[in-house]
Amino acid sequence: MFPIDRKLSTTINVYNFIAVGSAIALLGVLGCATQAQPESATAIQTEETAAQSNPPITVQAERSDVGVNPDFQNVTVLENLEHPWGLVWLPDGSILITERPGRVRIARDGVLDPTPIPGVPEVFAENQGGLMDIALHPRFEENRLVYFSYSHGTNSANRTRIARATFDGGSLSNWRIIFEVSQTKNRGQHFGSRLVWLPDGTLLASIGDGGNPPVELEGELIRQQAQNLGSHLGKVIRINDDGSIPSDNPFVNNAGAAPEVWSYGHRNIQGLAFDPTTNQVWATEHGSRGGDEMNRVEAGENYGWPMATHSREYSGGLISPEQSLPGMVDPKVVWTPAIAPSGLAVYTGAPFPEWRGDLFAGGLVSRDIRRLELDESGGVVNQESIAIGQRVRDVRQGPDGLLYVLTDASNGRLIRFEP
Ligand SMILES: [Ca+2]
Structure with a gap:
């Protein structure tokens, strides 16, 4: 073009x-x-x-020393957050933030309330598990519904759940589970999980593959479940706002499939975003040793894990000899070494017009944000590292059009980019 x-x-x-x-x-x-x-x-x-034959962009992750673009500055908005995971803005400008140990915090007029919001049940908060993402119902001003993803259970039997609750401005009530992974697993790995609303009022959620070897389920490595349409593990699922199944989900007429499944063959997606300009869904996914991915996700597609991957075992051995297979969708970006992506935003705001349409992917290990420029066909044509210096858990655009970043630490921060 x-x-x-x-x-x-x-x-x-x-x-x-x-x-x-x-x-x-x-x-x-x-x-x-x-x-x-x-x-x-x-x-x-x-x-x-x-564009069709281009291999995915592969970059080195050792770029976190790249200087911050001089056209903006980072401002610390909040601190003293314990492993914050996700955040939303309420209509009055207040911010609700999840903390992985199982708390919801609120900041009003830029001041963090020292008392957590009451009404959150106990979560399984070990290793990667805990209270994860948060999203407001698209009609929150009418129904006051807030949605959460979290891990529940024990070290020997746990699973990802999605719940919704009513927020009256001070506390959460009527906590109701609207989805849970059908199988339980052991250990504290690979729960996902991000929540994203589509314009049709349905909710997408990413569910991890359940864990690394030697974690097994039904006599095989649990990661094989990512290719099992009957399992919720290693999937993006799509549900209605009450947890019921949309009649146009891609596998509702497949007798062996879980009807919530929207896409499959994923390892552990912790960045999920909808681009309202192009109507495309983007996801960032952890590999094990290298092979982290960014994918353009579409209904019914297979994203390969663990049959096609650039990732290797942590020991260095092959997971699969195949990096690409017929019938499976290749990633748009591969990161080796791993950046450990978490949090993904599509920028549409006014304060940074040169960033409009770009994707911003946080990196836990790379301690930076990757700004990804797309061409008109949705291909990634350029990548820039914006150093943060701390593990990045989430990236969001605020109602003011500015970019916000949550850092993952026992004293985590909310940072804002300002022109
Ligand atoms: Ca893949």
Whole structure:
């Protein structure tokens, strides 16, 4: 697309230049434009072919020393948050923040209330587990419903749950589980989980594959469940706001499939975002040793794990000899070494017009944010590291159009980027 855009732009500039000139000159310009068409058509074909055959962008993660762009500054908005995981803004500008040990905090007028919001049940808060994401119902102002993802159970039998509760401004009540993974597993790994609303009022949630070897389920490594359509593990699921099943989910007519499944073949998605401009869903996914991914996620598709992956066992051995397989969707970005992605935002705000349409992916291990520029076909064409210096758990755009970052620490912070 770009070559023809440039040519049109050039033609228009020439036209402006000769606007006061003769009709003969104008005809000459139009003639040039006509003659240019075959060349442009070839250029488009080449561009599209290249886009289809392009391997995913692979970058080195040792770039966290890249300096912060001088066009903005980082401001610490809140601190003393214990392993914060997700956040939302209420209509009055207050911020609700989840802490992984199982608390919901509120900041009003920029001041963190020292008392957690009452009404949160006990969660399984070990290792990667605990209270994770938070999302407001799209009609929160009418129904006051807040949604949570969290791990529940014990070290020997646990699972990811999604619940909703009513928030009256001071406490949560009517906590109701609207979804839980059908199988329990052991240990504290790979729960997911992010929550994202689609414009049709359905809710997407990412569910992890259950854990690394040697964790097993039903006599095989639990990660194999990511390819089992009958399991919720290693999936993005889609449910209605009350937990019921949307009738147009991709596998509702497949007798062996869990009807909530929307996409599969995922390892552990902790970044999930909807782009309202392009109507596309993006997800960042942890690999084990290298092979972290960013995928454009679509209904019914298989994203490969653990059959096709750039990732290796933590011991260094192969997980699969295949990095790509027919019928499985390749990632748009692969990060080796791993950045450990968590939190993903599509920027649409006004304060940073040059960032509009870009994706911002947080990195726990890389301690930075990756700004990813997309082309018109949704391909990633450029990547920039914005150093944060702390583990990044979540990235969000605020109602003010500014970018906000949660850092993962026992004294975690909320940071804001300002022009
Ligand atoms: Ca994959």
